[in-house]
Amino acid sequence: MKTRPCTRFRRRGWGRRGFCLAEVLVASAIVGIGVTAIMTAMETGTKVNAAGKELTQAVFLTQEIREWTLLLPFRDPDPGDAGNPPGSDGSDPQVFVDDLDDLLGVTYGPPRDGTGTAIGGMDGWSQQIDLEWKNPDDLTTTATPGASDVIRVNVSILHNGRTVLSSGWLVARRILQ
Ligand SMILES: [Ca+2]
Numbered sequence: 001m002k003t004r005p006c007t008r009f010r011r012r013g014w015g016r017r018g019f020c021l022a023e024v025l026v027a028s029a030i031v032g033i034g035v036t037a038i039m040t041a042m043e044t045g046t047k048v049n050a051a052g053k054e055l056t057q058a059v060f061l062t063q064e065i066r067e068w069t070l071l072l073p074f075r076d077p078d079p080g081d082a083g084n085p086p087g088s089d090g091s092d093p094q095v096f097v098d099d100l101d102d103l104l105g106v107t108y109g110p111p112r113d114g115t116g117t118a119i120g121g122m123d124g125w126s127q128q129i130d131l132e133w134k135n136p137d138d139l140t141t142t143a144t145p146g147a148s149d150v151i152r153v154n155v156s157i158l159h160n161g162r163t164v165l166s167s168g169w170l171v172a173r174r175i176l177q
């Protein structure tokens with residue numbers, strides 16, 4: 001005996017038929033695929049937004065350090081420390097910085113603004129600073145620390161221990177410094 005799927009729900013007088021199981025399953029699968037695609041797109045969008053926000057914060061924190069390094073004198077203003085080797089001159093760089101090379105190998109967390117002041121409300125963020133002296137006649141070569149008037153400042157911005165952005169720029173001693 002031959003069965004006729006999808007006709008068993010035919011209703012007398014209504015002029016239409018119901019759905020068979022196969023049709024319902026196919027429709028459910030299509031809806032399921034659509035919903036999954038939408039959820040995946042939403043999740044991806046959320047991740048992209050979070051990454052974009054994180055990168056924006058990292059750029060901001062890099063700019064703050066850049067501003068600070070451009071404000072700091074190249075040489076220590078204290079005559080007693082002027083001849084010191086590069087470094088923090090015996091002071092804790094978390095507390096006191098008065099010349100550029102005081103920032104050698106220093107990490108700030110909480111991060112610092114363009115005047116060296118700690119920025120509140122940025123838990124988990126830190127700024128890693130390193131300095132590299134460059135030969136002014138050939139900026140691709142590294143000079144002995146303290147023996148050049150050009151320093152490349154390298155900064156990495158970390159969020160929860162993960163590097164979000166690494167950047168660098170050159171600072172040259174101004175003539176009057
Ligand atoms: Ca100093």
Ligand SMILES: [Ca+2]
Nearest residue numbers: 087089101102
């Ligand atoms: Ca110093």
